[in-house]
Amino acid sequence: MSDAVAIAVANHPRARRHVRKARGFGGLIAFALAFLFARRAGLGADDAALRALMAGFAGSLVCWGFAVLVWRQLVMAELEVARRRVLARRAERRAAAEAAAAAESA
Numbered sequence: 001m002s003d004a005v006a007i008a009v010a011n012h013p014r015a016r017r018h019v020r021k022a023r024g025f026g027g028l029i030a031f032a033l034a035f036l037f038a039r040r041a042g043l044g045a046d047d048a049a050l051r052a053l054m055a056g057f058a059g060s061l062v063c064w065g066f067a068v069l070v071w072r073q074l075v076m077a078e079l080e081v082a083r084r085r086v087l088a089r090r091a092e093r094r095a096a097a098e099a100a101a102a103a104e105s106a
Contacts, residue, residue, distance in 0.1 A: 010073050015075060016095040018067060019067040022063045022067035023067065024060070024065070025063065026060050026063025027060030027063070029059060030058060031056030034052040034054075034055030035049065037054070060086070
């Protein structure tokens with residue numbers, strides 16, 4: 001079996017927390033705005049609540065999608081930074097080893 005690690009937004013602790021927050025706030029804000037606008041338009045409380053529920057669900061999905069989109073890019077950027085750090089450390093070690101070998105042969 002392979003020891004490969006799956007890289008996903010769901011496996012990133014900060015990303016998971018922020019995506020949940022974005023989804024929750026998006027749903028709440030969409031619900032509140034839809035309810036407010038429906039009531040101002042003269043709809044009854046039951047119709048306004050039904051529209052607000054649908055808007056809350058849609059707002060939750062939209063904010064979830066945007067949050068995942070943003071965090072996918074952030075996770076990939078973090079991976080690139082980590083890769084560059086590893087490569088820099090390898091280059092430093094290689095240069096130090098070459099310098100030590102040159103000092104020994106001289």
